[in-house]
Amino acid sequence: MNKIVFFVTGLDSGGIENYLLRFLKYKATSFLKIIVYCKGGNGGQLENEYLKIPNVQIIKNKLSFFNPIDYINLTKYFKQHHFDTVCDFTGNFAGPILWSAKQAGIKNRVAFYRGSTDHFEKTFLKSQYNSFVKRLTYKYASSILSNSQAAFDFFYSKRRQDNRFKVIYNGVDSKQFEVGNQNLRQALNIPNHAFVIGHTGRYNPAKNHRVIVEVAEKLIKMHNDIYFILCGNGVKENLKDKVKELEIDSNVRLFENRSDIPVFLNSMDAFFFPSITEGQPNALIEAMIMGLPFVASDIEPIKETVGKNSYLLNPNDINGFVFILEDFYLKNVKRNSTLRDQTIKKFDYKERFNELYYVLVK
Incomplete structure (x- = not known):
């Protein structure tokens, strides 16, 4: 002892x-x-x-x-x-x-x-x-x-x-992410047929929320059934005015820190993680445990986390992110059980x- x-x-x-x-x-x-x-x-x-x-x-x-x-x-x-x-x-x-x-x-x-x-x-x-x-x-x-x-x-x-x-x-204890069909779409007033892109992480320049919002603006104005949900310390406080200014607030849900991350993740169809710098991103690992399709930045810690055959781009490649996420939407991508199993084993x-x-x- x-x-x-x-x-x-x-x-x-x-x-x-x-x-x-x-x-x-x-x-x-x-x-x-x-x-x-x-x-x-x-x-x-x-x-x-x-x-x-x-x-x-x-x-x-x-x-x-x-x-x-x-x-x-x-x-x-x-x-x-x-x-x-x-x-x-x-x-x-x-x-x-x-x-x-x-x-x-x-x-x-x-x-x-x-x-x-x-x-x-x-x-x-x-x-x-x-x-x-x-x-x-x-x-x-x-x-x-x-x-x-x-x-x-x-x-x-x-x-x-x-x-x-x-x-x-x-x-990460993967059992905490076994939530069945629970999701927050009804509580968040998001239609069941909508395509939901999400992010979890505190508001910080390293998390690159500027790019997340710019990508959200482009996608929402292209497809009115795409929604974004974001949570983390400082997220709502720092982004609510910008989202309203861009006139996308009807399709964007902002929250501060939440205690129901597994269910929050289970409300998404895809995960978006364009960080400029990271250690090893727990938020991305948790999304991978849920089997969520994701697009992220091509920085070394993320490459080390996700391995090959992933959608990784320069953190400021707004058009590239839009292209991949729209492709997810158009193809109505589904959860990846192989990704889930590999992530659970690795972490x-x-x-x-x-x-x-x-x-x-x-």
Whole structure:
């Protein structure tokens, strides 16, 4: 039995937060004590779900990027509680936490990269700080994990053979997506005969909602029985005015974060995912588990996720996306059982979560 502390920025619904929640639901009883440390100082939408899990405690304490006192105090905290493992999910920014863990004598220090590129506006000072914390991460991590090879190729392109590096793909419990014929079309006032294209994901420049809306405008004005449904933190708030301005609001349904994603996905005929950057996209994996036909961007993490024979285009190829999605509509494409079965096998949650577990307890 181990005592472990996981570091995240906060607990609003997102890729990192949902991944850790799923892992803990599966493996929490294997640990003596679990601390989820929100170093941004805030909890979030998933906080109550975390607190339902045995052995889990949440700490909300903002850690400065620059103040060394915070990390001296963190070292004292580590020493006081005698943790066996520290795991930070913030990539390069794990560096100062892992330094503190090293000073406290914690032997198992894990950095987990969940994105495949940097996610900040590059300035001289930010770039210098990023390089500094990356060096700390590389020096003080006993294990360096990622959910894609693409991330290691970006962050450590010149790395030599190093057994600390390991790719662990996301794990998804496919049974949660067995919803039969349940769908939301009646509740969303969408005709049964309509062709529904969907997207799930928070509003963020990386998710490329601008292109989603432009593609939606073209398709809806070409075919009035095409509908779009989108959900995620900030989606409705940031897109409602644009959708109304383009006069497509009658065929577009916008929602904030939802707890019924399997049924939401089951209301779609196709999935559209033109992200500019990703780590490994849980949203796309979930759509594939449903067997949904999809078109996505041709970035490396998505190529790694979906394999060959998929419809992948440049993230800004609006006309290309329109062409493929209209072809789906005209051919009335159906769910793909082979896609579903292959995805379930590749991202089996027991196998993938056990891979992480063995790193955390070694």
